[in-house]
Amino acid sequence: MNTLPSTELVNPHTDGMDRLPTDEMLRRINDEDEKVAGIVRGCIPEIARAVDAVAAGLRRGGRLIYVGAGTSGRLGVLDASECLPTFGVSVEQVFGIIAGGERALTKAIEGAEDDREAGAAAMDEVLVGEHDVVVGMSASGGAPYVRGAIARAKERGAVTVGVACATPAPLCDEADIPIQAVVGAEVLQGSTRLKSGTAQKLICNMLSTGAMVKIGKTLGNRMVDVQATNLKLVARAQRLIADLGQTDLETAATLLTQSGGSAKLGIIMARKGVDADQARALLAEADGFLSLVLGE
Structure with a gap:
């Protein structure tokens, strides 16, 4: 039985892309990207549950905490960092944690995503509690750092969300709210910065924007809590x-x-x-x- 995550499969649509004319190669990549939005759309019921949980937690003084490794971790940190100027929330209310720490934002930190105990310790360090929502992000759904963080967050009483882009995805089995956007084989075998990264960015957009709308950070579609920082x-x-x-x-x-x-x-x-x-x-x-x- 094949237990590899689906992101590790070879994509027949992009096989031989190194021999294609540039415009045809790019069309193949774009064809694959085009599939992602529809796949994420199929996850809207689960994303809606997560949005409602985040909004409820923020109203009670809780926090939205993204945790991930590699590309997934960077996307979580990116989404969190954009919430300050867009919605006027503090860096204590919405933030991201990446395996390997801040250095991992710009370079790969060897073995960081494999350290389950470090993920758990990160939740202890920020004193995760019952009003918090912790969003664990792992394209393959198997990163030990993220799974360790989610397990500890649950022990500490937080609501946990698992975002993965593959099947099987243990992270989604372990989180309270699983969001499993299965994008299939990547354009480049195993390169989850591509379709998986796009799917996770779309999901982060929905999570933070949806929650902020529900706690009054907009008027209609106007950013009335925008911070005038430039x-x-x-x-x-x-x-x-x-x-x-x-x-x-x-x-x-x-x-x-x-x-x-x-x-x-x-x-x-x-x-x-x-x-x-x-x-x-x-x-x-x-x-x-x-x-x-x-x-x-």
């Missing part, structure tokens, strides 16, 4: 205040300054004619949901 984002925040606050850009710029850089507060100040402290109080009463403050 010129582009300052301009975006000003446009949000002008548009949603129903005012002009000059006034919006003033309100953004008075609100301490918060587009959300600036919008309330514009619409309700209140100062920053009053806007902050109104937002707190609405549990952070701008739609409730504005009655929309």
Whole structure:
């Protein structure tokens, strides 16, 4: 019986790609990529369970913690790092842990993904608790570091999510919520930075975006909790205040300054004619949901 993960199989569609003209080689790669979104779509019921669990945990003061090795770990860290400027969450609320530590973000750390005890220790180090959701990511579904982390997180009372792109995938058997997007043989045999990486990125996008929407970090599809940390984002925040606050850009710029850089507060100040402290109080009463403050 073949027990290799499906990502280790040879892909007949890309066999001989080294002899193809460049444009045909790229079409073959793109053909394989095109399949991934449909495969992830089939996982939406499980992804939805995970989104609801993350949102519930964050509302109770918990955290979203990604843990992975290699490409999977880098993707988790990437998604977590983007949540700060996009949704205004702190680095303590959403973060990623990668086998081998920060050095592994830019280079392969030999044997790091094979250390099950290190994965467990990482969960102890960040004091994983009952309100946290730990998302273990392993393309093959077998990385000992990730499985060790998930096992310890469960012992500590956290909700655990397993994201894998192969079958069999022990990680998905061991997590509370399994997300198994089986992408089949990779374009290059075993190179899970390709279709598996694409699938995991799509899943991370859904997990973090979905959870943030559900805890009030957006108004419709507008990033009202965006952090104005560079010129582009300052301009975006000003446009949000002008548009949603129903005012002009000059006034919006003033309100953004008075609100301490918060587009959300600036919008309330514009619409309700209140100062920053009053806007902050109104937002707190609405549990952070701008739609409730504005009655929309």
